Amino acid sequence: METSVTLQRAIELACLETIGRKTETVQLDDAAGRVLATNLPSKVDDPRFDNSAMDGWAVRVADCKAEGTTLSIVGTSKAGGEASPEVGTGEACRIMTGAPVPEGADAIVMVEDSEEVGNTVRILGPARPGYIRKRAENLQVGQEALEKGTHLGPAEISLAATMGHGEIEVVVRPKLAIISTGDELIPPGDELAAGQIHESNSYGIAVLIEKMGGQAIRYDVVHDTIDGLRATLDSAARECDAILTSGGVSMGKWDLVRRLMEEEGNLSFWRVKIRPGGPPLFGTWKETPLFGLPGNPVSSHVGFISLVAPWLSHCMEAHSENGPSLADRVRVKLTEGIKGAPGKLCMRRIRIEAGEDGMTASVHTHQGSGNIHSMVAHNGLTLLPPDTDAEPGDIIDALWCR
Numbered sequence: 001m002e003t004s005v006t007l008q009r010a011i012e013l014a015c016l017e018t019i020g021r022k023t024e025t026v027q028l029d030d031a032a033g034r035v036l037a038t039n040l041p042s043k044v045d046d047p048r049f050d051n052s053a054m055d056g057w058a059v060r061v062a063d064c065k066a067e068g069t070t071l072s073i074v075g076t077s078k079a080g081g082e083a084s085p086e087v088g089t090g091e092a093c094r095i096m097t098g099a100p101v102p103e104g105a106d107a108i109v110m111v112e113d114s115e116e117v118g119n120t121v122r123i124l125g126p127a128r129p130g131y132i133r134k135r136a137e138n139l140q141v142g143q144e145a146l147e148k149g150t151h152l153g154p155a156e157i158s159l160a161a162t163m164g165h166g167e168i169e170v171v172v173r174p175k176l177a178i179i180s181t182g183d184e185l186i187p188p189g190d191e192l193a194a195g196q197i198h199e200s201n202s203y204g205i206a207v208l209i210e211k212m213g214g215q216a217i218r219y220d221v222v223h224d225t226i227d228g229l230r231a232t233l234d235s236a237a238r239e240c241d242a243i244l245t246s247g248g249v250s251m252g253k254w255d256l257v258r259r260l261m262e263e264e265g266n267l268s269f270w271r272v273k274i275r276p277g278g279p280p281l282f283g284t285w286k287e288t289p290l291f292g293l294p295g296n297p298v299s300s301h302v303g304f305i306s307l308v309a310p311w312l313s314h315c316m317e318a319h320s321e322n323g324p325s326l327a328d329r330v331r332v333k334l335t336e337g338i339k340g341a342p343g344k345l346c347m348r349r350i351r352i353e354a355g356e357d358g359m360t361a362s363v364h365t366h367q368g369s370g371n372i373h374s375m376v377a378h379n380g381l382t383l384l385p386p387d388t389d390a391e392p393g394d395i396i397d398a399l400w401c402r
């Protein structure tokens with residue numbers, strides 16, 4: 001077991017214990033938010049044929065040199081319609097956006113630049129070859145425009161549809177158990193007695209898991225007894241691919257997750273050099289990977305974003321750039337000084353704003369690791385290296401959380 005490891009070492013150690021990656025085929029309608037399991041080749045050229053980018057007239061450029069030229073109308077090309085007549089010298093074919101460009105035509109005149117007179121049309125504006133969208137200018141048959149490991153969002157889903165895939169192979173959503181521990185925790189909505197608080201971590205962590213393309217299974221809160229915790233870990237190990245606990249990993253007498261993992265589990269590391277959220281642990285319980293996240297709400301979220309998310313991406317073989325991610329690395333200019341942490345990577349909450357001179361970051365609420373409101377009032381985390389304070393005006397690395 002290693003103690004007080006860097007975040008990078010923690011991720012490395014966790015990635016030694018992965019969960020089996022399985023794949024399944026789903027309808028495109030059910031694919032949003034999932035991770036693509038294979039490279040996806042296009043079944044079609046896009047566009048499939050030369051077509052018009054405008055409503056107007058398919059013409060020959062050579063015929064339209066002089067303004068006011070009159071061309072005779074030979075027919076109409078409609079999107080999805082039948083083959084249209086060829087356009088010869090002195091002729092024009094009415095054309096709709098997306099309709100095939102008739103043989104013989106090499107440019108489009110916008111309808112706004114024309115005047116129809118009986119069976120003829122007067123050309124009053126430019127004939128533009130650029131208004132023809134060329135066959136396969138976007139994609140060619142066989143081109144793997146979506147790569148394995150891509151997180152499927154709106155544009156990716158549309159692209160899969162464009163390429164002709166009604167169903168696709170995705171990574172089976174890893175099932176992650178979330179177990180909150182603590183005698184004081186009561187579900188939101190229930191009455192609180194003296195000393196009790198609402199349990200919140202499992203709800204937020206569940207959203208983070210689902211955002212990554214995983215499946216969150218929230219267990220009832222476990223009270224601070226070794227037997228209760230052991231029984232819940234046993235069920236979770238049977239039912240899920242991995243376990244996330246919240247609370248009970250510090251030095252306190254009631255920090256039972258740490259105690260139980262030390263005595264009966266298989267600990268890989270305890271404590272990571274990050275602030276907030278220093279005491280997370282990782283290991284296996286009955287062969288099932290287990291992250292013990294701290295109970296403080298900000299710490300549990302930051303622990304997930306910085307430690308669990310990279311591990312989960314690795315398990316799903318997510319794409320390094322296009323895979324699911326909860327934060328983007330950016331450079332920001334600080335509007336105020338920020339204190340770092342001795343010996344630890346410091347992830348203070350910051351509000352990142354795009355201004356005239358680039359991205360700036362400022363601090364708005366109390367930074368305590370118990371204050372989950374600070375994760376709402378801010379949209380980023382500093383990445384201040386250990387033992388580094390930042391001055392106003394400094395440009396630093398940060399995570400821009402989505």
Ligand code: AMP
Nearest residue numbers: 180182199200201246247248294295296
């Ligand atoms: P612990 O890590 O168990 O010592 O908890 C640290 C702090 O976080 C304590 O103030 C707990 O009351 C609080 N806490 C622990 N678990 C949760 C939870 N699931 N939801 C909200 N607060 C929690």
Ligand code: MG
Nearest residue numbers: 181182247248
């Ligand atoms: Mg506790």
